[in-house]
Structures are given as structure tokens and as C-alpha cells.
Amino acid sequence: NAGVTQTPKFQVLKTGQSMTLQCAQDMNHEYMSWYRQDPGMGLRLIHYSVGAGITDQGEVPNGYNVSRSTTEDFPLRLLSAAPSQTSVYFCASGKGPNQPQHFGDGTRLSIL
Amino acid sequence: GQQLNQSPQSMFIQEGEDVSMNCTSSSIFNTWLWYKQDPGEGPVLLIALYKAGELTSNGRLTAQFGITRKDSFLNISASIPSDVGIYFCAGYNNNDMRFGAGTRLTVKP
Numbered sequence: 001n002a003g004v005t006q007t008p009k010f011q012v013l014k015t016g017q018s019m020t021l022q023c024a025q026d027m028n029h030e031y032m033s034w035y036r037q038d039p040g041m042g043l044r045l046i047h048y049s050v051g052a053g054i055t056d057q058g059e060v061p062n063g064y065n066v067s068r069s070t071t072e073d074f075p076l077r078l079l080s081a082a083p084s085q086t087s088v089y090f091c092a093s094g095k096g097p098n099q100p101q102h103f104g105d106g107t108r109l110s111i112l
Numbered sequence: 113g114q115q116l117n118q119s120p121q122s123m124f125i126q127e128g129e130d131v132s133m134n135c136t137s138s139s140i141f142n143t144w145l146w147y148k149q150d151p152g153e154g155p156v157l158l159i160a161l162y163k164a165g166e167l168t169s170n171g172r173l174t175a176q177f178g179i180t181r182k183d184s185f186l187n188i189s190a191s192i193p194s195d196v197g198i199y200f201c202a203g204y205n206n207n208d209m210r211f212g213a214g215t216r217l218t219v220k221p
Contacts, residue, residue, distance in 0.1 A: 004154075033209070042118070042200060042211035043155070056207070090154050098143040098162075098204040103154030 002026050006091050006104035013081045013111050021076040021107050023091030031094045032074040033058070033101070034066065036087040043090060049074055050097065081111045115139075118201055118212025125191055126220050133199060133215040134185040141203030141210075144177050144184040149198045149214070158199075159186070191219050 007022045025032065033048035045058030049068040063085060065077040074093075078085060088108050092101040118135045125131060135144070143162055147155035159170050161177035161184060168175055174187045184203075188195055196219050201212040 035211075040213055042116075042213040043202075044211070045209055048207070050207075059208070059210075092154070097207055097209065100145060100157040100160050101155075101209075103156070105152070105154050 004091055004093055004102050004104040006089075006107050008107060009105065010108045011110070013078075013109065015081060015083060015111060017081050019078055019081065021078075021089055021091075021109070023074045023076065023104060024072050025074075025091075025093040025102070026072065027093060027102065028071060029093035029095055029102070030071065031097050031099070031101075032068065033092050033097075034064070034074070034076045035090045035092065036060065036085075037090060037106070038087050046076065046089075048097065078109075083111045085109065086111045116201060116203055116210050116212040118215060120215055121213070122216040122218070124218045124220065127191060127193060129191055131188040131191055131195070131217060132185060133201075134183060135201035135203070135212045136183040137203060137210075138182065139203075139205065140181040141205045142181070143204040144175070145202040145204070146173075146175050146184070146186045147200045147202065149200065151197075155200055188217075191217075193219050193221055195219050 004025045030051045034046040035043040047066040049055045088106045091104045094101040146158045149155040159175040166177040172189045198214040
């Protein structure tokens with residue numbers, strides 16, 4: 001039972017590089033979301049999706065893009081990495097936005 | 113935007129003691145959730161609350177959805193060493209899920 005799988009677990013980028021963080025879930029959940037976690041700030045919602053083909057912005061969407069072509073996958077793209085995007089990124093899925101969310105183990109991203 | 117104030121930021125307690133933490137907001141939430149996060153892992157759900165005034169238990173954990181819908185608390189009774197971790201509250205309203213900054217719990221054997 002894989003649940004929510006995030007790859008990679010760790011990544012170091014240079015300023016200006018782009019990359020995609022992968023997220024996949026095998027629970028047939030309609031709702032998926034991306035958060036970033038910074039020290040002392042809890043988790044902040046970046047983007048979310050209520051189903052395949054539908055995405056929307058969360059609290060801190062600038063500098064990130066998402067797409068949802070399938071129910072299972074919800075990749076997060078950094079278009080031009082900046083040091084302020086150094087953080088731990090969590091993907092989550094659930095039956096709905098107000099239902100308990102299942103989180104992946106996170107991707108630790110450092111931007112130099 | 114909706115902000116959650118979670119307190120205390122950290123707690124150092126002796127094994128066997130009871131623990132209480134809470135979250136407050138100036139905004140109303142329709143759902144309150146409590147999560148626990150262990151180092152190097154994602155948060156794991158402890159308790160979900162959907163109705164104002166609701167009191168729900170999960171083993172030694174008890175959480176309540178405040179009657180004003182602007183607050184929630186989590187109690188842990190008879191703490192044990194594996195209770196160590198960071199506890200987060202989360203409030204949901206109108207497609208917006210907000211998290212508190214977390215309470216870091218340390219339990220001394």
C-alpha cells in the first residue's frame with residue numbers, strides 16, 4: 001500500500017534552474033494538493049486540484065505551476081528556482097478538500 | 113487571509129503527564145484537523161472534527177471543535193515517549209486549508 005509517493009526525496013538546484021517535483025497516489029483520491037513547510041510557519045498551501053483537469057491556487061502560488069492530467073499524478077513545477085523557494089515540499093491527497101489528507105514523506109529542496 | 117495561532121510553540125513534559133495545546137483564529141472554520149509529524153516524515157492525521165462543539169477521542173487523544181468555530185484544542189493523556197513530535201492543527205473553509213505553526217512536544221522518560 002504505497003499511499004502518496006513523492007520523488008525525489010532530496011534535491012539541490014542552482015538559482016534559475018527549473019525542475020518538477022513528482023507526486024503520485026494510489027488511493028483514487030480526487031483532491032490533491034502541494035504544501036511547503038518552512039521553520040516556524042507550519043504548512044502553506046501552494047496549489048490544489050479537485051480532480052483531473054482542474055487546478056487552483058492556494059496561499060503561496062507564485063513561482064510554481066501544476067497540472068493534473070490524471071487522477072493519480074499531480075506534479076509541481078518550479079519555473080526558475082529562487083533561494084526563497086528553499087523548503088520542504090509535501091504533496092497530499094484526500095477524498096475531498098475538507099477530508100483528512102494523506103501526506104507523502106516530502107521533498108527537501110535547496111536552492112543555491 | 114485566515115490565520116491560525118497555535119500554542120504553545122513547544123512543551124517539555126515528563127512521561128505520564130497530560131498535555132494540552134490549542135489553536136485559535138479570528139476566522140470561522142468548518143473543519144478542524146489535528147496532525148502529528150515525526151522527523152523526516154509527512155504529517156499523519158490524528159483526529160478530524162466537523163461540527164461545532166464536537167468532542168472526539170482517539171485512544172489517549174481528545175480534541176474539541178470550539179463552539180464559536182474559531183478554535184480547537186487537543187489533549188493527550190498519560191504521555192509516553194513515542195508522543196514526541198510536532199503537532200499541527202489545520203482549519204478548513206471555502207477550499208482553503210490553513211495550518212498552525214505547530215507545537216513541538218518533548219517527553220522525558
